[in-house]
Amino acid sequence: DAGVTQSPTHLIKTRGQHVTLRCSPISGHKSVSWYQQVLGQGPQFIFQYYEKEERGRGNFPDRFSARQFPNYSSELNVNALLLGDSALYLCASSTNPGGMNTEAFFGQGTRLTVV
Amino acid sequence: GNSVTQMEGPVTLSEEAFLTINCTYTATGYPSLFWYVQYPGEGLQLLLKATKADDKGSNKGFEATYRKETTSFHLEKGSVQVSDSAVYFCALRKYGGSQGNLIFGKGTKLSVKP
Numbered sequence: 392d393a394g395v396t397q398s399p400t401h402l403i404k405t406r407g408q409h410v411t412l413r414c415s416p417i418s419g420h421k422s423v424s425w426y427q428q429v430l431g432q433g434p435q436f437i438f439q440y441y442e443k444e445e446r447g448r449g450n451f452p453d454r455f456s457a458r459q460f461p462n463y464s465s466e467l468n469v470n471a472l473l474l475g476d477s478a479l480y481l482c483a484s485s486t487n488p489g490g491m492n493t494e495a496f497f498g499q500g501t502r503l504t505v506v
Numbered sequence: 507g508n509s510v511t512q513m514e515g516p517v518t519l520s521e522e523a524f525l526t527i528n529c530t531y532t533a534t535g536y537p538s539l540f541w542y543v544q545y546p547g548e549g550l551q552l553l554l555k556a557t558k559a560d561d562k563g564s565n566k567g568f569e570a571t572y573r574k575e576t577t578s579f580h581l582e583k584g585s586v587q588v589s590d591s592a593v594y595f596c597a598l599r600k601y602g603g604s605q606g607n608l609i610f611g612k613g614t615k616l617s618v619k620p
Contacts, residue, residue, distance in 0.1 A: 395549075483550075496552075497542075
């Protein structure tokens with residue numbers, strides 16, 4: 392079975408531009424979460440979606456948005472990019488959002504560099 | 507609020523040395539606790555977990571015990587290998603309800619020398 396797949400793997404954008412990152416969860420998983428990992432730090436929660444509805448949002452500005460499609464894949468969009476948005480963006484999928492024994496499986500991430 | 511604090515790195519050990527990476531947490535209620543590992547250039551992999559007090563998670567020779575009285579979840583391994591070189595993240599998640607995001611510590615980089 393394929394794991395969580397993210398695309399693209401690397402991306403370079405200019406300040407002020409817009410970016411779309413994509414994630415395909417493990418087959419059968421209906422929950423997708425997005426995390427931002429700045430170099431040298433732990434991942435920070437951005438969004439969680441379950442059954443196409445937003446279930447949680449971290450402390451990120453409105454420039455960040457996401458959605459989940461009927462096939463449970465997801466997109467993370469960032470507008471008006473800043474240098475500080477340079478990070479590894481991780482997607483995690485799970486069967487449901489908050490069960491005690493629910494395990495989150497992470498993709499390899501998308502490395503975004505803003506210049 | 508909920509948070510995780512883990513020891514600063516980097517940690518450099520010789521092969522076969524004993525490893526301890528400290529992790530403490532602050533949370534309301536009863537979180538689940540996790541250790542994730544990140545190898546260079548890769549995403550996160552779940553190493554082990556514990557879902558209630560006094561549970562011991564174990565995997566690949568690594569162990570951690572959920573200590574509610576000290577709000578800790580220290581990672582240990584009796585004999586490290588060069589292949590264990592990676593960044594280790596302690597994390598918590600509140601279970602129940604409609605949201606289940608993970609809260610991570612800053613990570614501890616481990617380097618094991620032959």
